[in-house]
Amino acid sequence: MSEPNAIYDAAIIGGGLGGLTLAIQLAKQSRKVILFEKEKYPFHKVCGEYISNESWDYLISCGIHLDKMNLPKISKLGITASNGFYLSHNLDLGGFGISRFTMDNLLVEEAKKLGVEVHENCKVSQVNFSANSFEIQSSIGITKSYYAFGSFGKKSNLDIQLNRDFTKEKKRGSSNFIAVKYHIKKTFNSELIELHNFKDGYCGISQIDEDKLCLCYLTSEQNLKNHNNNIKEMEAEVLGKNPYLKKIFTEATFLYGQPLTISQIRFEPKSQLENHLVLLGDAAGLIAPLCGNGMSMAMRASSIIAKILPKDLESEKDRLIFEKEYQKIWKENFILRLSIGRIFQRLFGSDRITFWALKLLKQFPTLLSNLIGLTHGKKF
Ligand SMILES: Cc1cc2nc3c(=O)[nH]c(=O)nc-3n(C[C@H](O)[C@H](O)[C@H](O)COP(=O)(O)OP(=O)(O)OC[C@H]3O[C@@H](n4cnc5c(N)ncnc54)[C@H](O)[C@@H]3O)c2cc1C
Known part of the structure; x- marks a missing residue:
């Protein structure tokens, strides 16, 4: 339980990579931090589990000894069109593979060691700001803090409670996505990440820790509806049309009984601030x-916050300066990447467009390098 009358420096809602790395960095500044996570660690998450190398140094600064973990280093990209056309390319910056089960758990252990008060199985139901501080309602009661950070991911009950603009827009089946993830075993080049397109979706595969592979795909909700909401049927009839995916689904050993799934994923722009609640990671965009770089973007946002958070947390003037500064730096860092991401999202998954785009890019490898460069940030 949190101390009854304590007021925390920072309350962090959501313990994914954004929230956990922020908690660690603020604890290292001797701030009094409380973190709420609705699940219990360790747990699996739908994610491709490829982390761009831009975050390598930052994770080490968070106390994670990546260099001693013998993780797969990924430096090559293979992309296929659903007709089997294959395009390969080097990844200049590259990345590494690690499961969220392992990564998030390592980070939460580090946060606890540094004195962060972590509440697991603890869902926040309300966040209110008044009299220059926050009241956060969760299953442990009401917690007070000077600052509060929303790192609650792509979809949360709090989006509705905060009445966020994107929750009011009418939902159309075609713009809602679902994602499915498996851990599998199969012979695979550990330096490679592959993206296989199929009608209305794409599927990534790359190696993670413990010699496993992460196989994760995104597709429209409509695609699943067209196949009686039956994942196996959709995989056989749609993903299976891509010969590379057919081979993977036929030859691999699947390690879960059931896949991990999420639904109602949307890519509309979001705000970075809601009534003084500062948002980061997927909650901000x-x-x-x-x-492939949402995890690095969440961690980069946490490093920005940790650098510019005022020393005097009681100053209303400093809060306003901080909020303005954060939104400015956030936009400088992420707006272009998000826009490029939306363009790619539209290009891929459409059988013919993807095929012709890949054919074109095969002729212009420099253009492909530049496009990949736009989706990766510099090390931080
Ligand atoms: C199909 C798919 C594949 C992807 N593949 C990759 C990839 O290969 N590489 C990459 O870098 N990125 C990838 N991403 C993106 C990446 O997963 C996210 O960008 C990243 O996880 C964002 O981190 P976060 O900290 O913002 O949110 P999350 O990691 O989602 O964490 C949010 C946390 O908040 C908790 N939470 C939510 N609401 C509450 C509440 N009310 N109270 C308490 N806790 C709450 C949740 O339980 C969750 O643990 C992928 C995404 C998808 C959908």
Whole structure:
């Protein structure tokens, strides 16, 4: 339980990569931090589990000894069209593979060691700001804090409670996506990440820790509806048309009984601030997984916050300066990446457009390098 009359420096809602790395960095500044996570660690998450190398140094600064973990280093990209056309390319910056089960758990252990008060199985139901501080309602009661950060991911009950603009827009089947993830075993080049397109979706595959592979795909809700909401049927009839995916689904050993799934994924722009609640990671803007770098973007936002958070948390003037500064830096860092992500999202998954786009890019490898470069940030 949190101390009855304590007021925390920072309350962090959501313990994914954005929230956990922020908690660690603020604890290292000797701030008093409380973090709420609705699930219990360790747990699996739908994610492609490829982390761009831009975050390598930052994760080490968060106390994660990546260099000692013998993780797969990924430096090559293969993309296929659903007719089997294959385009390969080097990834200049590259990345590494690690499951969210392992990664988030390592981070939460580090946060606890640094004195962060972590509440697991603890869902926040309301966040209110008044008299220059926050009241956060959760299953442990009401918690007070000077600052509050929303790192609650792509979809949360809090989006509705906060009445966020994107929740009011009419939902159309075609713009809602679902994602499905498996861990599998199969022979695969550990330096490679592959993206296989199929009608109305794409599927990533790359190696993670423990010699497993992460196989994760995104597709429209409509695609699933067209196949009686039956994942196996959709996989056989739609994904299976791509010969590479057919081979993977036929030859691999699937390690879960059931796949992990999420629905109602949307890519509309979001705000970075809601009534003084500062948002980061997917809660501030979700990038198409095709661009593969949402985790690094969440961590980069946490590093920005940790650098510019005022020393005097009681100053109303400093709060306003901080909020303005954060929104400015956020836009400088992410607006272009998110826009490129949305363009890629539209290009991929459409049988013919993807095929012709890949054919064109095969002729112009420099253009492909530049496009990939736009989806990756510099190290931080
Ligand atoms: C199909 C797919 C594949 C992807 N592949 C990749 C990839 O390969 N590489 C990459 O870099 N990115 C990938 N991404 C994106 C990446 O998963 C996200 O960008 C990243 O997880 C964002 O981190 P986050 O901290 O913002 O949110 P999350 O990691 O989602 O964490 C949010 C946390 O908040 C918790 N929460 C929510 N509401 C509440 C509440 N009310 N109270 C308490 N806790 C709450 C949730 O349980 C969750 O643990 C992919 C995304 C998808 C959909």
